[in-house]
Amino acid sequence: xxxxxxxxxxxxxxxxxxxxxVEMFSLQGLTSGxxxxxxxx
Numbered sequence: 514x515x516x517x518x519x520x521x522x523x524x525x526x527x528x529x530x531x532x533x534x535v536e537m538f539s540l541q542g543l544t545s546g547x548x549x550x551x552x553x554x
Contacts, residue, residue: 516522536549
């Protein structure tokens, strides 16, 4: 965990990540040679 004290940590902050592309792999897909599932925003 980044902030050990959670929300009460004085260094706590929020980071919003808006990806343009997400690739999802499964172990079965990797071993069978099939490509990833791709999601685009």
